[in-house]
Amino acid sequence: MRRRFKNVIVELRPSKIDPKGVGVFAITNIKQGTKIFDGIYLEDFNNLISWKIVKNLPEMTLQKINAFCVGTPKGFFPPENFDFNNLSIEWYLNHSCDGNIGFNKDGDFIAIKEIKPNDELSYDYGLVESNPKFKMLCNCGSYNCRKKITGNDWIKLLDDPEKKKFMHLYLRSKI
Numbered sequence: 001m002r003r004r005f006k007n008v009i010v011e012l013r014p015s016k017i018d019p020k021g022v023g024v025f026a027i028t029n030i031k032q033g034t035k036i037f038d039g040i041y042l043e044d045f046n047n048l049i050s051w052k053i054v055k056n057l058p059e060m061t062l063q064k065i066n067a068f069c070v071g072t073p074k075g076f077f078p079p080e081n082f083d084f085n086n087l088s089i090e091w092y093l094n095h096s097c098d099g100n101i102g103f104n105k106d107g108d109f110i111a112i113k114e115i116k117p118n119d120e121l122s123y124d125y126g127l128v129e130s131n132p133k134f135k136m137l138c139n140c141g142s143y144n145c146r147k148k149i150t151g152n153d154w155i156k157l158l159d160d161p162e163k164k165k166f167m168h169l170y171l172r173s174k175i
């Protein structure tokens with residue numbers, strides 16, 4: 001069997017954006033437009049887990065869903081095998097109001113700027129989050145920081161051509 005390692009371009013480190021959290025960092029130059037991670041595909045939106053089931057879940061599972069899972073009004077995307085003990089690296093991408101990654105038309109995560117070694121990879125959660133109950137405070141330090149991030153931000157972001165360009169097709173196609 002032939003084994004070929006992929007080039008290592010990212011790793012997990014203590015986040016610069018979330019002081020208590022972990023983040024994804026570039027360890028090499030990443031050119032604008034490069035696909036970095038598999039993303040969220042349109043058909044995945046047909047396989048959401050309904051919010052109705054969450055009230056029966058253990059508290060720790062709920063915390064993980066709130067911290068990690070992208071949601072819509074109907075439900076959320078579960079981790080692979082429903083296992084929060086085994087998250088792949090893209091699950092640790094933090095929000096930034098001026099993120100350096102976004103979605104291509106297939107729903108994959110791509111670099112939307114030139115990324116340098118030691119840059120933290122982040123994306124604007126408003127590019128895909130649409131759960132109207134989602135809320136978080138932001139302290140990303142960007143000039144355009146919205147401070148309060150919600151699951152309705154995508155509606156406003158559609159007015160910004162730069163944001164719209166890298167928004168998930170699912171949300172762009174809802175309008």
Ligand SMILES: [Zn+2]
Pocket residue numbers: 096097098138139140141142144145146147
């Ligand atoms: Zn911010």
